[in-house]
Amino acid sequence: MARPREFDRDEALVRARDAFWARGYEGTSMADLVSELGIASARIYAAFGSKEDLFREAIGLYEAREGGFVDRVLAEEPTAYRAIERILRDAVETYTRPGKPWGCMVVTAATNCAAENSRLQDWLADRRRRQTAVIVGRLEQARRGGEFVKDADVERLGDYLTTVMHGLSVQARDGVSAERLAALCDLSLRTVADFLKPGAN
Amino acid sequence: MARPREFDRDEALVRARDAFWARGYEGTSMADLVSELGIASARIYAAFGSKEDLFREAIGLYEAREGGFVDRVLAEEPTAYRAIERILRDAVETYTRPGKPWGCMVVTAATNCAAENSRLQDWLADRRRRQTAVIVGRLEQARRGGEFVKDADVERLGDYLTTVMHGLSVQARDGVSAERLAALCDLSLRTVADFLKPGAN
DNA sequence: ATGATTCTTTGTCGATCGACAAATAACGGG
DNA sequence: CCCGTTATTTGTCGATCGACAAAGAATCAT
Numbered sequence: 001m002a003r004p005r006e007f008d009r010d011e012a013l014v015r016a017r018d019a020f021w022a023r024g025y026e027g028t029s030m031a032d033l034v035s036e037l038g039i040a041s042a043r044i045y046a047a048f049g050s051k052e053d054l055f056r057e058a059i060g061l062y063e064a065r066e067g068g069f070v071d072r073v074l075a076e077e078p079t080a081y082r083a084i085e086r087i088l089r090d091a092v093e094t095y096t097r098p099g100k101p102w103g104c105m106v107v108t109a110a111t112n113c114a115a116e117n118s119r120l121q122d123w124l125a126d127r128r129r130r131q132t133a134v135i136v137g138r139l140e141q142a143r144r145g146g147e148f149v150k151d152a153d154v155e156r157l158g159d160y161l162t163t164v165m166h167g168l169s170v171q172a173r174d175g176v177s178a179e180r181l182a183a184l185c186d187l188s189l190r191t192v193a194d195f196l197k198p199g200a201n
Numbered sequence: 202m203a204r205p206r207e208f209d210r211d212e213a214l215v216r217a218r219d220a221f222w223a224r225g226y227e228g229t230s231m232a233d234l235v236s237e238l239g240i241a242s243a244r245i246y247a248a249f250g251s252k253e254d255l256f257r258e259a260i261g262l263y264e265a266r267e268g269g270f271v272d273r274v275l276a277e278e279p280t281a282y283r284a285i286e287r288i289l290r291d292a293v294e295t296y297t298r299p300g301k302p303w304g305c306m307v308v309t310a311a312t313n314c315a316a317e318n319s320r321l322q323d324w325l326a327d328r329r330r331r332q333t334a335v336i337v338g339r340l341e342q343a344r345r346g347g348e349f350v351k352d353a354d355v356e357r358l359g360d361y362l363t364t365v366m367h368g369l370s371v372q373a374r375d376g377v378s379a380e381r382l383a384a385l386c387d388l389s390l391r392t393v394a395d396f397l398k399p400g401a402n
Numbered sequence: 403a404t405g406a407t408t409c410t411t412t413g414t415c416g417a418t419c420g421a422c423a424a425a426t427a428a429c430g431g432g
Numbered sequence: 433c434c435c436g437t438t439a440t441t442t443g444t445c446g447a448t449c450g451a452c453a454a455a456g457a458a459t460c461a462t
Contacts, residue, residue, distance in 0.1 A: 001437065001438085002428085002436080002438035003429045006439070023313060024312065024314070025313060026227055026315075027227065042422070046438090046439070047439095050420085112313060128371070156388065159372070159382070162372065163365060163382075164365065164368055165368070169371075171360070171367060173312070174329055176360065184357055184361040187357065188392070202406085202408085202461070203409075204460090205458080206409065230449070242450085246451065252450065252451085
């Protein structure tokens with residue numbers, strides 16, 4: 001009924017995500033987006049609304065793909081310990097994948113922001129906090145299910161795991177190798193194992 | 202021999218540090234600095250050279266004061282374990298101090314940067330990596346001194362500790378309370394204790 | 403007092419920021 | 433074939449970015 005779009009919106013979104021992932025929200029200018037998406041700025045506005053809308057959509061894509069491993073693993077793995085094991089392994093892999101920006105996009109894309117973008121910053125912080133809550137929820141479920149010792153402080157363990165993951169993101173960004181990161185994850189797993197009820201997996 | 206400066210350079214540097222600490226390098230504009238230091242931009246250039254020079258000096262001040270606890274603790278505490286204990290406690294306190302920006306300035310001030318500032322970003326990353334190396338050095342010394350089991354993988358432990366500290370910085374920035382962070386640090390300390398030679402402090 | 407030196411004030415520079423308005427082009431329905 | 437609709441191109445807008453030039457003001461040595 002009207003003129004069809006000439007570019008692939010999905011592919012443009014992927015490129016925008018990679019740009020924001022690499023240099024963050026404020027570090028990626030409209031000029032950068034124009035050159036990396038290969039389309040004029042007016043088309044970006046027509047297709048995505050604004051730079052901020054585009055960023056939010058890019059974060060959504062990241063969380064649906066690369067960054068979504070936490071939710072996926074929690075849904076798939078039968079026991080909390082095995083889930084955590086895989087989450088840490090996936091985190092290292094995701095944050096150090098060759099050809100992709102290093103670190104977690106949700107952690108790095110909006111940390112040092114001008115005052116005018118504090119709303120966006122809070123929005124990302126909120127998503128990080130929710131991630132913690134999701135993990136704690138799964139741990140609590142595991143505790144009630146008898147996987148952990150019965151007085152296990154699952155909120156503390158959840159905080160601990162998120163902290164390690166955020167730390168992994170920073171370390172990955174600094175270029176620490178996947179091997180070194182994986183080695184340190186094994187240390188974290190020992191802590192988790194301390195919470196397990198003797199005899200459980 | 203000439204007209205004396207009318208403002209306190211040290212105090213201006215403190216204010217610049219706090220501004221950069223709160224909003225980062227790119228998030229803090231010259232207009233912000235003018236209003237927070239209370240002096241005209243030309244005076245800032247005369248006193249500090251450029252925005253980037255000022256930022257580097259501000260990082261230096263941060264590392265000499267708030268951020269310098271790692272070096273100080275390593276020099277003061279007799280055993281590695283007690284040093285680590287205090288480093289984690291100091292990290293939590295420094296990153297959540299009321300009235301100060303949350304998190305570590307070295308971790309947060311230049312993460313999402315435009316391409317033109319990647320040099321600055323690398324400069325900060327290098328300081329973080331050096332921090333790890335310093336800690337690993339101290340751990341190796343402790344291992345040779347018999348504090349740890351003799352096959353202790355001190356690089357792995359050092360990586361682990363830096364990762365936790367970086368994670369603490371992100372968590373603090375997200376508003377997680379000092380109490381919750383301290384609780385999770387206790388979990389980390391168990392891991393460190395696993396490296397201790399049985400019977401040692 | 404004067405001159406050398408440095409600090410402070412004022413104003414502004416070119417570049418870039420994000421964001422659109424207006425004009426033109428391509429499509430499908432009637 | 434024309435019309436309604438949407439896509440694309442082109443150009444530009446005001447604001448803000450970091451950075452300084454030029455002029456005036458304050459100090460000290462001589």
